[in-house]
Amino acid sequence: MINWSLIVTQCLNGVQLGVLLFLLASGLTLIFGIMDFVNLAHGSLYMIGAFFCATFTELTGSFWLALVLSLPAVAAVGILVELVVVRPLYARDHLDHVLATFGLILCFDTLVQMLWGPQGMAIPLPTFLNGRVTIWPGISFPTYRLLIILIGLAVAAGLYGIVTHTRVGMRIRAGASNRTMVSALGVNIQSLYTLVFALGAVLAGLAGLMIAPITEASIGMGNEIIIVAFVVIIIGGIGSIKGAFIAALLVGLIDTMGRAFLDGLLKLVISAQNAETAAPALSAMLIYILMAAVLAFRPQGLFPAKGQ
Amino acid sequence: MKRAVILNRRSWTLWMGLILLALVPVFTSLTGQSFYLDLVNRLMILAIAALSLNLILGHGGMISFGHAAYLGIGAYCVGIPAYYDVYSGWVHFPLAIGVSALFALLTGAICLRTTGVYFIMITMAFAQMMFFALVSIETYGGDDGLVIESRSAFDPWLNLEDNLTLYYVTFASLAVCLYLMHRMVQSRFGMVIEGAKGNERRMQAIGFNTYRYRLTSYIMSGAMCGFAGALLGNFTNFISPEMMDWMRSGELIFMVVLGGVGSWFGPVLGTAAFILLEEWLSGITIYWQLLFGAILILTVLFNRGGPLRGANKTRNRHA
Numbered sequence: 001m002i003n004w005s006l007i008v009t010q011c012l013n014g015v016q017l018g019v020l021l022f023l024l025a026s027g028l029t030l031i032f033g034i035m036d037f038v039n040l041a042h043g044s045l046y047m048i049g050a051f052f053c054a055t056f057t058e059l060t061g062s063f064w065l066a067l068v069l070s071l072p073a074v075a076a077v078g079i080l081v082e083l084v085v086v087r088p089l090y091a092r093d094h095l096d097h098v099l100a101t102f103g104l105i106l107c108f109d110t111l112v113q114m115l116w117g118p119q120g121m122a123i124p125l126p127t128f129l130n131g132r133v134t135i136w137p138g139i140s141f142p143t144y145r146l147l148i149i150l151i152g153l154a155v156a157a158g159l160y161g162i163v164t165h166t167r168v169g170m171r172i173r174a175g176a177s178n179r180t181m182v183s184a185l186g187v188n189i190q191s192l193y194t195l196v197f198a199l200g201a202v203l204a205g206l207a208g209l210m211i212a213p214i215t216e217a218s219i220g221m222g223n224e225i226i227i228v229a230f231v232v233i234i235i236g237g238i239g240s241i242k243g244a245f246i247a248a249l250l251v252g253l254i255d256t257m258g259r260a261f262l263d264g265l266l267k268l269v270i271s272a273q274n275a276e277t278a279a280p281a282l283s284a285m286l287i288y289i290l291m292a293a294v295l296a297f298r299p300q301g302l303f304p305a306k307g308q
Numbered sequence: 309m310k311r312a313v314i315l316n317r318r319s320w321t322l323w324m325g326l327i328l329l330a331l332v333p334v335f336t337s338l339t340g341q342s343f344y345l346d347l348v349n350r351l352m353i354l355a356i357a358a359l360s361l362n363l364i365l366g367h368g369g370m371i372s373f374g375h376a377a378y379l380g381i382g383a384y385c386v387g388i389p390a391y392y393d394v395y396s397g398w399v400h401f402p403l404a405i406g407v408s409a410l411f412a413l414l415t416g417a418i419c420l421r422t423t424g425v426y427f428i429m430i431t432m433a434f435a436q437m438m439f440f441a442l443v444s445i446e447t448y449g450g451d452d453g454l455v456i457e458s459r460s461a462f463d464p465w466l467n468l469e470d471n472l473t474l475y476y477v478t479f480a481s482l483a484v485c486l487y488l489m490h491r492m493v494q495s496r497f498g499m500v501i502e503g504a505k506g507n508e509r510r511m512q513a514i515g516f517n518t519y520r521y522r523l524t525s526y527i528m529s530g531a532m533c534g535f536a537g538a539l540l541g542n543f544t545n546f547i548s549p550e551m552m553d554w555m556r557s558g559e560l561i562f563m564v565v566l567g568g569v570g571s572w573f574g575p576v577l578g579t580a581a582f583i584l585l586e587e588w589l590s591g592i593t594i595y596w597q598l599l600f601g602a603i604l605i606l607t608v609l610f611n612r613g614g615p616l617r618g619a620n621k622t623r624n625r626h627a
Contacts, residue, residue: 038425040558088609094425095371099565100608102558106601114595227436227554230429238425280444288437292418295430299421 005139010260011253016145018252019152023207024229025236025244026159027200033176033239034196037086038094040101042204042229043222044108045081049074049205050217051112054121063126063213070209071202078201082194090193105223112219120218123209148210155206156245163241172196176239228255231287235294237301247302251287258283322486322573329479333472345475346543351583352478353539356485358563358575360532365561366570367493368525369505370420373428374435375560378408378530380552381438382537387547388448390456397460397468401538408534409527411438416526420519432554442549453548460542468542478539485532486573492528493572501525562604 028042052073056066085104089096125144132140163169174182175192183189208222215221232251236243263279270278294302329348336345357379364370385404389395415434419427443451459468468474492498503511504518511518541547550556559582567578585603589596 032425038428085605085609092608094428095561095565095569096608098371098373098428098558099562100605102555102562103601103604103608105555106597106604110595110598110601114598223555227433231433234426234429234433277445277447280446281441284440284444285437288433291430291433292415295418295421299426 006260008136008139009141010256012141012145012149014253014256015249016149016152016252017256018249019149019156020207020211021225021229021232021252022156022245022248023152023203023210024225025232025248026156026241027203028229029233029236029239029241029244030172030196031200032233034172034179035086035090035193037090038097038101039086039200040098040226041081041104041108042200043224043226044105045074045078045201045204046208046222046225047112047217047219048077048108049208050123050212050221051116051121052205053209053212054123054217055116057123063123063129066123067209071205074205075198075202078198078205079194081201082197086197087190087193109219109223116217118219120216121212122216123213125213144213151206151210155203159203159241168195228287231291233301235291235301237304240301240303243301243303251290254290255283255287258286262286318572325573325576326483329482333475342471345471347583347587349471349475349478349543350540351579352482353536353543354560354563354583355576355579356478356482356536356539357533358560358567358579359482359485359489359573360529360536361560362564362567362570362575363489363492363501363529363532364522364525365564366575367498367505368501368522370522370526371428371561372419372431372526372529373554373557373561374415374431374433375529375533376554376556377411377435377438377552378533379537379540379556380442380547380549381408381411382534382539383541383544383547383551384442384448384537385534386460386538386541387454387456390458391448391454395458395461397462397466400460400542401535404534404538405531408537409531412527412530413523416523416530420522420526432557435552435557436554439549439552439554442552449548451549453546453550456541456545456547459545460538474539474542478543481535481539482576486576488532490572497521497524566607 024042024046027045028039031037031039031042049070052070053063053066056069056073057063060066060069081104085100089100129144129147131143133143133146134140135146161169163172171182171187171192174187175189175196179189182192204222208217228251232247233244235251236245236247259280262283263275266275266279266282269275298304329352332348333345336342357375360378361372361375364372382404385407386400389399389403394400415431419430419434422430442448448454459474461467461469466473466477468477493502500511500516500518500521504516504522508518537551540551563579563582564575565578566581567574567576586596586600589599593599
């Protein structure tokens with residue numbers, strides 16, 4: 001007997017992880033696609049978003065107000081980072097990008113520890129978000145997780161709209177395909193870069209503050225998920241937002257489904273005891289195996305960005 | 309001619325450094341400060357790892373951000389046999405080298421199909437894959453790691469249980485690795501690797517299968533780092549997935565860069581600078597990582613003339 005309720009719930013969990021990954025990966029891929037800059041410290045902005053939200057929730061007593069206040073705060077941090085550390089490095093090679101942003105991670109992790117202490121911070125949710133909603137007779141899902149999915153999808157749609165249908169988006173696309181030409185045509189490329197970096201920071205911060213009520217805000221929370229975000233943009237094709245979206249959902253679903261159902265599936269093939277041992281390790285490796293498989297056939301990812 | 313002169317001055321520095329390292333146990337036994345023996349021992353182990361990374365990063369222009377995985381694999385090749393009461397170094401070390409080489413072959417074959425930033429992220433992802441795989445294997449301690457009851461024994465000659473023996477084994481290994489590195493870089497093989505870093509197309513045009521050369525160097529680098537990992541497992545008497553966290557890989561890259569990318573024994577100096585700085589700063593304040601991070605950022609911002617620059621234009625090649 002197949003447990004449909006469990007399958008649907010796990011699917012939604014996968015989508016929820018997927019939209020979070022998309023928020024992180026879209027910022028990364030935009031920054032890379034337009035500035036050719038590798039930002040390892042993107043996960044730190046995710047963490048900072050969570051901590052800002054925790055503090056603002058404490059101060060104002062309202063999660064919603066905190067959400068509204070945190071995003072500009074994260075954008076400000078992003079702009080500061082861009083001006084001080086990132087801007088001098090655009091002309092350098094990737095090794096320098098990686099090293100400097102690695103140093104940034106150490107700084108941010110320690111700063112957060114100094115300001116907020118070594119323990120994590122929990123974010124209490126408004127009561128009506130703590131419940132579950134019935135999405136189908138007999139199948140219910142936590143309200144807050146559903147909200148994450150909806151916000152994530154809305155942001156994805158908004159991002160798509162901005163990039164394809166607005167003047168700023170046109171400049172962003174133009175900057176990605178030929179930055180010399182764009183600046184020759186009179187676009188202030190420096191401020192465009194700052195804008196894109198701030199946008200990436202806001203997206204990462206949003207992801208961090210949305211997950212924090214579930215996992216709490218903790219030091220180093222961005223350092224693990226950032227690698228998964230890398231896997232997402234490798235699979236999707238670096239520089240492509242569409243690729244990031246599809247790959248994020250794919251990775252989120254496969255990771256969640258693997259953890260939920262792999263041992264059950266393995267038990268059909270090998271002994272129960274072996275399955276219990278192998279399944280956790282195999283499901284942890286699943287998304288990386290997917291990445292390897294994609295790369296073996298398409299070294300540039302599924303949707304390589306054009307024009308670079 | 310110029311090369312020979314530089315080599316002479318360099319080799320003088322090298323010999324002094326090696327003699328200094330050989331004399332460290334004398335100092336520590338005279339002053340009774342075994343802490344420094346451990347510090348230098350750890351430094352030398354990481355120096356071997358940094359040397360191995362320099363082969364592909366410095367000479368080959370391949371920015372591997374997953375080298376800590378090999379340290380971890382090497383250490384687990386000591387820890388897992390020890391868990392089954394196999395303490396023979398004749399098993400541990402060949403296993404560490406073999407498994408690391410195999411992992412390098414499997415992942416390298418895929419990673420090396422890509423260049424530039426893809427390569428950085430993919431090496432990172434594969435290392436993280438090993439990290440998560442070992443976190444989820446409860447038998448070998450999972451997240452908490454595993455204590456190694458007793459160190460590798462090379463019956464009937466050596467037993468690494470004694471700290472001084474381990475120190476000199478590490479020292480000898482470092483010297484051998486330095487020699488190997490020197491020979492490798494001077495050889496035809498090393499020239500091809502460097503040539504492929506400078507201009508891959510040209511190397512292909514004159515008839516070299518650069519992919520194969522790169523993969524070979526990637527495997528050798530992984531094997532050497534796995535060897536360092538086996539030493540590290542012995543040194544710490546403990547293994548945990550944390551050893552292959554990607555932050556460790558980042559630290560290894562910094563050790564190489566601080567010493568001068570692509571130089572011969574620069575990675576050893578870089579490791580020394582890194583470890584001593586870390587030791588010094590962490591004695592000053594518990595928030596030392598802030599200072600450390602700031603120093604790293606400033607090093608990158610103001611060190612414009614790294615040897616890798618110019619020769620390694622990965623920029624825009626990914627498209």
